[in-house]
Structure formats: structure tokens, C-alpha cells
Amino acid sequence: MAPKKSDTGKRPASTSRSPSARSAGNGNGRARRGVSSQPWLHQKGAEVQRFGTVRQFPLGLSFDARMYSCERLNRVLANTQILYALYKKHHWLMRGMTFYQLHLLLDKHAGEQLELVDMIAERVQTLGGVAVGDPRQVAEITTIPRPPDGAEEVPAMLSRLLEAHERILIDAHDAAARTGEMGDDGTNDLLVSDVIRTGELQAWFLAEHLVETPLVHA
Numbered sequence: 379m380a381p382k383k384s385d386t387g388k389r390p391a392s393t394s395r396s397p398s399a400r401s402a403g404n405g406n407g408r409a410r411r412g413v414s415s416q417p418w419l420h421q422k423g424a425e426v427q428r429f430g431t432v433r434q435f436p437l438g439l440s441f442d443a444r445m446y447s448c449e450r451l452n453r454v455l456a457n458t459q460i461l462y463a464l465y466k467k468h469h470w471l472m473r474g475m476t477f478y479q480l481h482l483l484l485d486k487h488a489g490e491q492l493e494l495v496d497m498i499a500e501r502v503q504t505l506g507g508v509a510v511g512d513p514r515q516v517a518e519i520t521t522i523p524r525p526p527d528g529a530e531e532v533p534a535m536l537s538r539l540l541e542a543h544e545r546i547l548i549d550a551h552d553a554a555a556r557t558g559e560m561g562d563d564g565t566n567d568l569l570v571s572d573v574i575r576t577g578e579l580q581a582w583f584l585a586e587h588l589v590e591t592p593l594v595h596a
């Protein structure tokens with residue numbers, strides 16, 4: 379039976395309402411007893427799974443393998459969320475003669491990093507874990523240095539992105555090898571085929587913008 383609701387979405391203080399009160403409905407224009415379209419608002423509940431734990435899923439992977447993969451994936455996930463945010467920051471703060479080209483390139487890279495964020499997070503969930511999502515927790519886990527709140531010179535901004543890529547790549551190579559050793563081929567594949575391949579390609583595109591080349595005279 380559907381719950382009786384007040385028109386504020388809170389549970390009524392008493393359920394001993396008179397028949398006339400029941401027939402008057404709940405303010406939604408429908409008076410049929412036990413039926414309401416009023417959402418249950420302002421609900422609070424206990425935490426049902428703590429961060430850093432894994433549920434048992436029938437994946438043919440040991441508890442230890444899934445725990446280890448989730449821990450490594452959550453660090454890559456936190457760093458990837460920071461890299462995504464750095465790409466957006468520098469997409470906005472770009473300036474100079476190559477503004478438009480870099481403005482577009484950095485946004486493209488940001489979009490690809492955001493796709494990775496979703497893939498990594500869903501891998502953590504697939505393994506029974508809890509993916510880091512709140513930016514405040516991301517800030518506690520990330521190993522990528524915080525940039526100044528203001529704008530830096532363009533080459534410094536590009537270098538900062540390259541260094542963030544390298545941190546993720548070093549960590550992802552190690553995580554891929556170790557999760558593979560523990561039998562978690564799916565995590566190994568995600569790290570190699572998606573995180574590493576995407577990161578390497580983006581690093582190449584960034585690095586080429588830091589080559590000093592004559593624009594008019596050879």
C-alpha cells in the first residue's frame with residue numbers, strides 16, 4: 379500500500395485521519411485512498427556502503443584483486459577528474475596568437491578525459507567498489523599539484539597539463555601491470571587501452587605546441 383503523504387512531502391504526524399480527511403485527498407487532485415503522486419521529499423538515510431569497501435559480485439575475481447583494483451582505479455579516477463578540470467580551466471584561460479586553436483584543442487581533450495572519468499568510475503562500480511565522485515574527496519586523493527588560481531603564461535599552462543598527463547601515465551602503467559598480475563584483465567585492459575592510449579596521444583598533441591618553430595623564415 380502506498381504511503382499517506384502530506385502536501386509537503388513529509389510523513390503526516392498521525393495516521394489516524396478521519397474518513398472525511400482521507401476522502402479530501404492530499405492536494406494532488408486525486409482522492410483515491412492509498413494512491414498518491416506526492417514525492418517523498420527530504421529523506422535522510424544511513425550510508426549503505428563505505429568508501430574503500432567492495433561488495434561481492436560473481437566475477438571470478440578474488441576479494442583481494444577487486445579491493446586492490448578499486449583502490450588503484452580510484453586514484454587514477456581522482457587524477458583524471460583533476461586533469462579534466464585543468465583542461466577546462468586552461469581552455470578558458472588560454473590567450474595569445476594561438477588562442478583559438480588551443481582553446482578548441484583543450485576542450486576536445488577535456489571531453490575525452492570526461493569520457494575516461496565515466497569509464498573508470500563504472501569499472502570501480504563493476505568490481506563492487508565505490509567510485510570517488512565528490513570533488514572535495516577528489517581533492518584529498520589526487521597527486522596532481524594544484525595550479526595557481528590565476529592565469530599562467532601559455533607555455534607554463536601547457537607544461538602543467540603535460541606533467542599531469544605524465545603523473546597519470548606512470549601510475550596507470552604500474553596499476554595496469556599489478557592488476558594484470560592479480561588476474562583483473564578488465565582493469566588492465568581499461569588502463570592500457572583507454573587511460574594510457576588516450577593520455578599518450580593527448581600528451582603528443584600538447585608537446586608539439588611547445589616546439590619553437592619559425593613561422594615565416596626557415
Ligand SMILES: [Fe+2]
Nearest residue numbers: 469470481485
Ligand atoms: Fe567552452
